[in-house]
Amino acid sequence: MTFPLNADLHCHSTTSDGTLTPEQLAARAAANGVDLWALTDHDEVGGQQQALEAARAQGMKYLTGVEISVTFADVTVHIVGLGFDHTDPRMTEGLADTRDGRGPRARAMAEQLAQVGIHGAYEGALKYVGNPRLISRTHFARYIVEIGVCADPHDVFRRYLAEGKPGFVPHSWARLSDAVRWITGAGGVAVIAHPGRYDFTPNEEFALFSEFKAHGGRGVEVVTGSHTVAEYARYADMAIEFDLLASRGSDFHDPSESHTDLGALPDLPGKVTPVWAALQDRILRP
Ligand code: AMP
Ligand code: MN
Ligand code: MN
Ligand code: MN
Numbered sequence: 423m424t425f426p427l428n429a430d431l432h433c434h435s436t437t438s439d440g441t442l443t444p445e446q447l448a449a450r451a452a453a454n455g456v457d458l459w460a461l462t463d464h465d466e467v468g469g470q471q472q473a474l475e476a477a478r479a480q481g482m483k484y485l486t487g488v489e490i491s492v493t494f495a496d497v498t499v500h501i502v503g504l505g506f507d508h509t510d511p512r513m514t515e516g517l518a519d520t521r522d523g524r525g526p527r528a529r530a531m532a533e534q535l536a537q538v539g540i541h542g543a544y545e546g547a548l549k550y551v552g553n554p555r556l557i558s559r560t561h562f563a564r565y566i567v568e569i570g571v572c573a574d575p576h577d578v579f580r581r582y583l584a585e586g587k588p589g590f591v592p593h594s595w596a597r598l599s600d601a602v603r604w605i606t607g608a609g610g611v612a613v614i615a616h617p618g619r620y621d622f623t624p625n626e627e628f629a630l631f632s633e634f635k636a637h638g639g640r641g642v643e644v645v646t647g648s649h650t651v652a653e654y655a656r657y658a659d660m661a662i663e664f665d666l667l668a669s670r671g672s673d674f675h676d677p678s679e680s681h682t683d684l685g686a687l688p689d690l691p692g693k694v695t696p697v698w699a700a701l702q703d704r705i706l707r708p
């Protein structure tokens with residue numbers, strides 16, 4: 423396969439907290455020149471069949487994907503899975519358990535928001551939910567923008583939804599070991615998502631990478647929509663230090679909210695090994 427190729431291995435549809443359907447995303451990715459695509463909805467593989475069929479219809483190569491919410495050292499960490507069997511029962515049951523707490527968490531968030539004067543947030547957020555099995559903070563953010571309390575979702579997170587803010591409800595997600603096992607057990611590769619986004623000390627970050635590898639994790643996102651140019655270099659170095667494959671993905675959610683469009687990313691630094699090099703037999707070809 424030619425390298426570099428335009429791979430976008432991280433984005434979200436209406437099956438989680440994106441605003442485009444898998445078909446709309448596939449069309450947008452193809453129009454933007456994506457050669458290899460993966461839809462990675464949060465804690466949910468319900469969009470995979472649609473996505474792989476839409477990719478085929480657009481003439482794009484496809485890897486199955488997911489982004490699993492994990493609690494590691496009391497911090498929420500995201501683990502992307504690529505190229506797994508999306509019908510694997512241990513994966514689908516594990517994800518169902520991971521999603522389970524989202525409903526009660528959302529009601530608790532709404533109660534806290536009501537105490538600071540934002541009423542009806544649960545019902546308001548529900549209007550933005552595309553999949554009744556998955557209500558996320560992003561849906562709350564869209565509602566709070568709608569009612570004019572904040573200018574954009576980022577402002578909502580900063581003022582209300584981030585840790586320590588009035589609408590934040592602590593939550594226990596999947597264990598790192600479980601998330602990696604579900605992915606590898608279904609034949610896929612586990613990847614640490616956007617490592618630059620976590621507030622870890624260097625020691626904690628070292629622990630995450632070490633434990634992730636020990637559990638069988640094999641990749642790390644190097645070029646993502648939420649990394650700075652300095653972070654591309656830093657995580658390329660980390661990929662080499664930890665002998666991890668490098669991934670690339672926009673983390674696209676919505677045409678107006680997302681800074682980085684599908685496929686609109688710099689190439690991976692030349693010194694890393696792209697994650698798709700290890701997934702050749704898992705790629706679904708049109
Ligand atoms: P949840 O899984 O319900 O905790 O929601 C997490 C999602 O919130 C992430 O996947 C992002 O889409 C979104 N998010 C987190 N932080 C921010 C932020 N600062 N600005 C905009 N969206 C954010
Ligand atoms: Mn999201
Ligand atoms: Mn994420
Ligand atoms: Mn994401």
